[in-house]
Amino acid sequence: MNQHQALKQTFEHARTYFPSLGNTYKGRPVLFFDNSAGTQVPQFVIDRVTDYYIHRNAQKGTIFARTAEMQQTIVDARQLAADLVGAADHTEIAFGQNATNFFHLYAHHLGRDLRAGDHIIITEADHHANVNPWLELAERDIHVHVWNVDSQGNLDFDHYEKLLALKPKIVAAGWASNATGTIHDMKRITAMAHEAGALVVADGVQAASHIAMDVKAAGVDFAAFSTYKIFGPHMGFGYINRDRLERLEGWRIQKELGKDAYFFEVGSQNHEGIEGFIGSMEYLTRLTKDAEANGLVLDEALFGILRPSRRNIAGAMHFAHLYEQQLTNHFLANLAEAEGVILYGKNAAHADERLPVFSFNIEGIETDMLGHALNDAGVEARTGNYLAINLMKRLAAPFGGSALRISLVHYNTVEEIDRFFNILSNVIQQLKSRVH
Ligand SMILES: Cc1ncc(COP(=O)(O)O)c(C=O)c1O
Incomplete structure (x- = not known):
């Protein structure tokens, strides 16, 4: 074959x-x-959700074994999300309602560090999820610039360069278009933003249904994803680079607990959905096994160096x-x-x-x-x-x-x-x- x-x-x-x-x-x-x-x-997802309700349906903060198991499951799920997108580990991941909610949270927290007259870049190509939260900051006299696309819908990098000369604080950009399917060069977007002193908030939602994501290789600082577009339940999760997390001046959530991304998970979470997400990662793991059984091979120079769960x-x-x-x-x-x-x-x-x-x-x-x-x-x-x-x-x-x-x-x-x-x-x- x-x-x-x-x-x-x-x-x-x-x-x-x-x-x-x-x-x-x-x-x-x-x-x-x-x-x-x-x-x-x-079916992996359906089975996981069912299994949660039968065996691990519990709330946080009790001494029951059932709670401990549930809490461990959530940590395991964050680790699998880290495997999916290439985060360092589970401490850079937070689950939440959906990707849009994460962009609002990011704009809220990063916005605290912005002053009137600061600049932000959004793109003409993006889904409104990563547009509207930043436009709201314009109400505080923060200048929000739209990075244009050309007549084919491709991001115009000459225009980007001009906007970066304004020394913006944030670039909010999509990894791939949910309208045209165009994959954006996230590595280039990030490298140019960092050079200009901006951090990057990436919308990874569309790309994550189709390609192997690598937030570290792309160098993005913040990102958000929708689990329901990656064969899982209706939820989302965020990635926050640890370095940025430490430096987030506007950080206010449960400050006394430390600075792991999952302190963005305020209040009760969708435990059954999070467990269902594990099922979607079990499915992807099975796909790799199926592919290998059919004689397909992963380039070991690229994949052999990854932790086994990320590899699969x-x-x-x-x-x-x-x-x-x-x-x-x-x-x-x-x-x-x-x-x-x-x-x-x-x-x-x-x-x-x-x-x-x-x-x-x-x-x-x-x-x-x-x-x-x-x-x-x-x-x-x-x-x-x-x-x-x-x-x-x-x-x-x-x-x-x-x-x-x-x-x-x-x-x-x-x-x-x-x-x-x-x-x-x-x-x-x-x-x-x-x-x-
Ligand atoms: C590119 C992109 N970003 C963001 C979203 C919104 O995601 P969520 O529903 O998880 O907020 C979508 C949903 O269609 C999308 O396609």
Whole structure:
């Protein structure tokens, strides 16, 4: 079996871990293409949540064995989150409600150290989660600058350089676009920000569903992630670099307890969700084992030096990205054949710089009509701006800033893509005949 076949076999089998992928609509299997909004969960997660309720359902701060077990489970889960994103260890991780909440917390705490007249950079490409919290600081006469994208939605680094000359204190930027699927060069963004004396708050939400994350290699200072987009429960977690944590002047939360990231976890947490997150990491670990059983190999120079649990979790995401590139190429080849397509973001020539997240419109067809017709035919895909509001306003202006988004992950298949393009072609014919 060559690599192409081994990846296909591994990831087509991965579907079998997800009970919800067998769902039907009007008697036909659903094409679940809304993964950028949230992924489905494997049985590992369902089992973990059930197990929590049976064995470890307890509150913090008692002497019961049940509480001790629950608390240890949360530490274990933070360690797995550290493995997933490449943090030093569990002390750099905090669980919470979702990524948006973390960006608000970061803006609140970092904002305490800012003075009127200070500068902050946000981007035109970002989801509003990492935009709005910073815009709120403008009310205190802090200057918030928008780093522009070009006509393809790529961040304009010349513009960035000009903004960095203002010596901003913070750069808030996304690791990958949830609208166009473009992967941003986070290492370059961070290196340039640090050179100018700014720290970086990264939105890792979209990238983490698709690629092996490495917060240390990218050098980001703060980041946030959504566990429900990484095959887990509806929650999020934050990463805070230890060095930054120590220097966080505005730090006010449970100050007397010390400075570990998890003191951002104020109040009671979603214990069952945190335990469910462990299930999602067990799933990724299983994927690496499956891939290796199919003859796929991890580059030991890169992965052999990692702690074993990180090796297995990041390894799965590495294989997933390789497989997703097959899906991307197949999707873009089909899209090129379809009638009147306007694709936003990277085309086939730059397929390796993007995720399998495709936003497009069809000339002469209203976006919402397209979405409804596809939904009727069993395609669960979203239309709108996906809260990448400024980006979509710029890219899809003639369509009112709205587009159809097909977002795939590693459990989607080539066969599903083929089925989609058959449906799309029929839907286009139907809608065009209605218009004329
Ligand atoms: C890029 C990006 N950032 C942030 C968010 C918001 O994440 P959460 O729902 O965890 O707050 C999303 C959700 O769609 C997203 O795609």
